[in-house]
Amino acid sequence: MCCLIRDMIESFSRRVFSGSSGTYNVHALELAAAKVRKLKGLDLTVHFLDDTEHVFHVEKRSKGSALLDLVHQHLELVEKDYFGLQYPENKAGPKAECMVWLDPSKTLKKQLSNCQTNLYFKVKFYVSDPSKLQQEYTRYQFYLQIKKDILEEKLIVAPSTAILLASYIVQSEIGDYCSEDHDGNYLSNLQLIPGQTLELEKKISELHKLHKGKSPADAEFHFLDHAKRIDMYGVDLHNALSEDYDTVLVFNMEAYRSAKTLWKTCVEHHTFFRLHSPKVKKKFPISLGSKFYYSGRTEFQTVSDIQQKGKVEHKFVRSPSRQLIKHITPAPSLEEKGKSFMAPARPSRPYDNKVTSLGSKEPRKAWGADSQISDDDGGFLDKPLDVPFSPGKILSYADDDIPSPTSNGLYDTPPYSASHSPISQIIEDGSVTITLFPDDEGKYGFNVKGGTSKDVPILVMKVAPNTPADNCSPRLSEGDQILQINGKDMSNVTYEEAVKLIQEARTTNGGKLVLQVKPNVLYSGLEEYEEPPYQYVPIGDAQTVQSGNPLEQSMLLLADGLASGALVARYETLYRKHPDMTCDESLKPKNVNKNRYRDISPYDSTRVVLKNGTNGDYINANYVNMKINGTEMVNKYIATQGPLQSTTEDFWQMILEEKCTLIVMLTTLVERGRAKCHKYWPSVGECLTMQNVTVKCIKEETDLTGSFVYRDFVVTDTAIKEDREIKHIQYMVWPDHGVPSSPAQFLQFTEKVRDARRDDAPVVVHCSAGIGRTGVLVLMETAMCLIENGEPVYPLEIVKTMREQRAMMIQNASQYRFVCESVHAAYLKNIVPQKEEEVPEST
Known part of the structure; x- marks a missing residue:
């Protein structure tokens, strides 16, 4: 190789300098040097989740982070810390048993051999709740990953759950069900779930009909919200043999490399999900054990950073599901029999394949009280279907009024009014002061939780898209701790007191609501407390509420919860099976x-x-x-x-x-x-x-x-x-x-x-x-x-x-x-x- 390069340079130099009178072609020489440098570099093909691929040229001595940066720039990915690049250690392709994550801190030369030129872009850290993902494009990448995991049977899903998830895939890609366009076999050309049969397609179709009105972003959010409840969601499996010695359980890996891979995975996941920031490396003269440290950002840092920057969405094209079999309409000619072809293009919809405002249009309820839901099929619908929170579907907020009798239980979230602009100010102690004014419907657009007792913090629970709370810079986000409301300290107040202060703000001082907030999505002490049941605070007859009749008060709360939708939202958070009880x-x-x-x-x-x-x-x-x-x-x-x-x-x-x-x-x-x-x-x-x-x-x-x-x-x-x-x-x-x-x-x-x-x-x-x-x-x-x-x-x-x-x-x-x-x-x-x-x- 070195000889070849040397001969090329000498040959090119002779051609450039021959017959010259003391001058030389600078541009030609630079091109020659560029060719030499290219030979020393690597052409790496990265396969993406939408089944596209792209070739990146990088220096061989570059670190893994250089390739990752190029990939993130190519995708215009903002919330990039959840993702990584994998390559097969045994060179057996993407389905190899031993897939290794590219280490950003090591050079590509030490990690990749000359024949390893294919890498695979994947989700590395599976977020516990899709609402933590601020960007629609990030949620779309998660959606593609989980869909691929299910199809490749890396994620084993109960049939009932698989059917439900498939119905959201269909809604995202095809849109609303239309009896004129969608015949009995309209799903037969889409690969949706493993072992797909005509009977399963009929069940998927029945659920698809109930999703009418959901945009692709809505459907994908619901998909993720149900997928997060699958038992093996986000679990990274490693082959091992176990030995049990009294109280000690020993895992034997197949080889040293397998053990090291498992150890690195454990360290990375522990750091990413459980720490605020990575541990600082400490240098000792003599070190024992592994020297590996996770050097990337944690989930806490990622979410906090995105909150500070605010939302910056970009347009992107959604990829269709893989094709399975020939579509039955239109009928093929005799010459075309035996040939497969793509499904006919569907008419475009206003929100197809591009980012749209999630709050400007209210989607219809897919799982309302009048929906056709099977109740006793032994888990035909594996999880409750009335999801409490998703983009475009807002059930209740701390500042909501009781809807009118003609309301369907959901709240419109009109476009943000510039006349009521939110103002934020960063305080030196890390907290943020945000001034909000209600929108045209008198809502700030967020809800709170906590306050079981005097020592439990008040946290932001939900934020509606395109509302004053959503358009703050930085915006309110789930998990943010509210330190003050209009100057009142929230460290020793109950849930009812916090809600009352928010509601009172609407009727005083022009609706001005001043919040001092500590951005803290992963509040470290929250797991010590059990979230209290919803305590619905009805708006209206205060004398009735204070009348002292417990039954009458409970009925007022019940009516308010039914009207706002918060009653069902809280039901959704209950465990279905007691975690401490065996069967x-x-x-x-x-x-x-x-x-x-x-x-x-x-x-x-x-x-x-x-x-x-x-x-x-x-x-x-x-x-x-x-x-x-x-x-x-x-x-x-x-x-x-x-x-x-x-x-x-x-x-x-x-x-x-x-x-x-x-x-x-x-x-x-x-x-x-x-x-x-x-x-x-x-x-x-x-x-x-x-x-x-x-x-x-x-x-x-x-x-x-x-x-x-x-x-x-x-x-x-x-x-x-x-x-x-x-x-x-x-x-x-x-x-x-x-x-x-x-x-x-x-x-x-x-x-x-x-x-x-x-x-x-x-x-x-x-x-x-x-x-x-x-x-x-x-x-x-x-x-x-x-x-x-x-x-x-x-x-x-x-x-x-x-x-x-x-x-x-x-x-x-x-x-x-x-x-x-x-x-x-x-x-x-x-x-x-x-x-x-x-x-x-x-x-």
């Missing part, structure tokens, strides 16, 4: 087939244990006991799945052993062609005989509307020849998707259940999975009892109590909103009269 018994091989759905399992600590079961002691059922505050009353339930044919005998054995007298059924046997429950009872006049019990149906009646069916059974314990009468009430018209059309009929049904209660025996309640509709009924009856006794009703606390006894009770936001509306209706219409206090007789 090990349901996973045993002998019990797996007794579960109707794989992801619906009873807690071990509260499960019903059969004493004399013919097939063992397991049944998918939990005790759920609901204490009525202010009384000695405890409503006892057994929440269970709809029996399978193979578990019918277990179900009746449970009825026998628990001395139950009432069964409440909230489903039909078949809904939309799918079996929801086995017919576990005999027809009128017939008898069902099992090993330990016989069941005879002696009566069956349907009400005039066809909504309810009442049955009477006689259950006989064959061992002791003892009979017991059992009431059976079935709700026949609960829609397969969504909730009842109005609370009135549901309240009537709940009253029937209350009237049928006898003794102290638990009421057996089941739907299909035993969590969705079952939870709605339990909450409703609990609330009725509380209203009857003049006690306040806090639905969120009731849900938490239920989920401490059976996972996922009240399965989705649609059900939760409906039951809250039913509770409020029951109170307003005096369906449950309050008991009068007993006056002691005078002596």
Whole structure:
């Protein structure tokens, strides 16, 4: 190589200087030197997440940071610290088992061999919440990465979640569903999920229809917001063997290089996510152990820097999903059969493939109370779908008024008014003073949380796009600590006091609101406190709020939460399964087939244990006991799945052993062609005989509307020849998707259940999975009892109590909103009269 270069220079020099009279061609010589330098450099191909690639020329002795800078400039990437470049250490391509991150602090010569010319741009640090990403383009890169992880099955996703995520991909790339343009196979040419079938495409299409009105940016945000909840999201896997020595767990890596790679990954992730700044290297004469340090910026530094700079969005082109198969329309000619071709271009929309203002147009609700959502398919919709916060969808803020009766529960965020410009001033101690004026609708556009007690800080929770709070420089961001509001110190105030100060500012001094804020997105002490439940502060009749009637106050708060949407937003933050409770018994091989759905399992600590079961002691059922505050009353339930044919005998054995007298059924046997429950009872006049019990149906009646069916059974314990009468009430018209059309009929049904209660025996309640509709009924009856006794009703606390006894009770936001509306209706219409206090007789 050296000889070749030398010969080139000598040859070129002879041509340049021959025949000259003491002059030489400077430009030609510089070109020759440039060619020589180019030979010493590297041409590296970087493959990007949108399946494009670009060749970068760098000096071989340059550090990795030089190549990274060129990549960031090429992409115009601002929030660059989340990303990195990977290359295969064993030169086996992008799917090699050992992929290594390019080290910015080391030279390319030490890291790349002559044959390693391909690198892959990837997400290195997976953000815990997409709302921390300030730039739409950054969120788009994350969206591409996760979509690629799912397709390559690096991220294993439950089918229900995969279907939901795919529906957001379709909305982002195709736009709103149109029956005229989108036939039954309009998704067949898009590669959306692994193992894609026509049946899965139909489910994806059904969800796609519900996303109408969402822009690509909205759909991608929802995609990320659901993806962050996947169990293996952001997990970097390394092959290892384990050895267990008493209390010590040892990981054996395949080779020294593998161990070093794992160690470096751990150091980088710990520093990036958990520290404010990287550790400073300390030089010692003798050093032991690894010398590796993470030299980049931490997440805290990245977010703080972007806040200070503000948003600078740029236009970019979104890439389509990979093509799978030939599109069926238009039909190909005979000559073209067997050839695949791209789907026909769709008409452009105003917001396709470019950044748009997220706050100027309100998208329609995809998951409102009237949406068609399956409730008991055992996790068909893996996560609640009513996302509490996303660009363009703002549910509630600390300064919101109650919407008008015609409002749909969302708030428009009009373009920022220049007449109410925010002013910010940097203070020497790192805090920022921001002066805000409300917009034309009287809103500042942010919400707060914290203040559980006097020592818990008040933090910014949400910021609406294109509002005064969003247009500050630096802008307010989630996690910022509010130190002062209009000069009042916030270090020892509660949530209610903070909200009251914000609301009062709108009516004084021209709406001027002065905030002293400490930009601190990753507040280090926050994890020590549990965020309190939402405490809704209604605006209006202060005398009523201070009247001292706890029930009346709780109903005011309930109405305010329903109107603003904050009630559902808080519900979304609840855990679905208690993190400290196990479901090990349901996973045993002998019990797996007794579960109707794989992801619906009873807690071990509260499960019903059969004493004399013919097939063992397991049944998918939990005790759920609901204490009525202010009384000695405890409503006892057994929440269970709809029996399978193979578990019918277990179900009746449970009825026998628990001395139950009432069964409440909230489903039909078949809904939309799918079996929801086995017919576990005999027809009128017939008898069902099992090993330990016989069941005879002696009566069956349907009400005039066809909504309810009442049955009477006689259950006989064959061992002791003892009979017991059992009431059976079935709700026949609960829609397969969504909730009842109005609370009135549901309240009537709940009253029937209350009237049928006898003794102290638990009421057996089941739907299909035993969590969705079952939870709605339990909450409703609990609330009725509380209203009857003049006690306040806090639905969120009731849900938490239920989920401490059976996972996922009240399965989705649609059900939760409906039951809250039913509770409020029951109170307003005096369906449950309050008991009068007993006056002691005078002596």
